[in-house]
Amino acid sequence: MDFNSIRKTAENYQKDMTQFLRELVRIPGESAEEKNKIERAKQEMEKLGFNKIEIDPMGNLLGYMGEGERLIAFDGHIDTVGIGEIENWEFDPYEGYETDEEIGGRGTSDQEGGIVSAIYGAKIMKDLALLNDKYTVLVTVTVQEEDCDGLCWQYIIKEGNVRPEFVVSTEPTDGGIYRGQRGRMEIRVDVKGISCHGSAPERGDNAIYKMADILQDVRKLNNNGADESTSIRGLVKMLAKKYNPEWKEARFLGKGTITASQIFYSSPSRCAVADGCSVSLDRRMTAGETWESCLEEIRQLPSVQKYGEDVTVSMYEYDRPSYTDLVYPIECYFPTWVIPEEHQVTTSLMQAHKELYGEERKGSKGTIELRKSRPLLDKWTFSTNGVTIMGRNGIPCIGFGPGAEAQAHAPNEKTWKEDLVRCAAVYAALPTIYCQK
Structure with missing residues (x-):
């Protein structure tokens, strides 16, 4: 391949990519409200001459x-989170702004910039005759990721019967190549009590007090070490060979965590003992942990055992309709995934980056110093559609995308024009390199 031509062609599309991204930003589109954004992305694909374009149910x-x-x-989700407190923004989040280096606005890093680069990466393949009878490129512009990461791909794979050889997630990677992420799940703990008048609390059984005991044990699960002297060994134990056959990848991804994220109660009045209390637990999982192991871990806590049948530990389910009114229920379980360093997909993407831009992270004037001090091959802190692509379905997945993870969900979100160009170029080179191995 002529890598110089790939670079130059990508650079020549910078203005087009910038305009496209700014137009996407101007269209609000939170989860289940993405219709107008989808239609705009479809128009761009039509303009650039994609062979087949469809919108699934x-x-x-x-x-x-x-x-x-x-x-x-190549996958990118088009939905965004909301803007939060508008006073925290220094500019209109939907109008955004543009400088010689940056593009600002909600969704620029998370993660409409990735969609823009993927669509133009496919165009570069067409321009330079890189497409051949060996491969077809699919660019997916997906919905509801912010609400339920991976739901879109579970539908694409199971209902659409679409199963790529591998998928590149275009979520922001800050100039790096990311080969995995911790998983997560949403756990619910319900505790039953018996109400009575608040003037004689001894007549009842206060569910809030029971939950207080359970939350203390949950806290220990997160904070404790793995020492034999403690009755509740902390989640850090999964980094040890003794407890986890996948300890090497667990150390790469980092230990799991757990925290209480919501609390609810039921009580006849403010003058009564609470007869019910529930909490939501945000559980982040490292390699070697499953939904069964995480639920059982809560069920085996001393306080949960103490209160027996009065405690129920379960997992949430997501069933919000998409913008087309389709409901596709799924458990709120988002598995850990990690692709090996030596996997063909990993080595192919590393080679594409090396041929085009070298073996270090690249960035603009404002980002390069921080980026080049970090390894090129790394991992995400947050969760992506890879939880379903590879986590649930075993399709190899790897990440490389414009923007920065730290910009996600933050006020004054921005991305960098050079990132759009570099990602489009690397995307264009990757399939040919992969198919030659």
């Missing part, structure tokens, strides 16, 4: 470039 946009036998996909 859930509302995901699938654009195919080329007609080869092997299917290689």
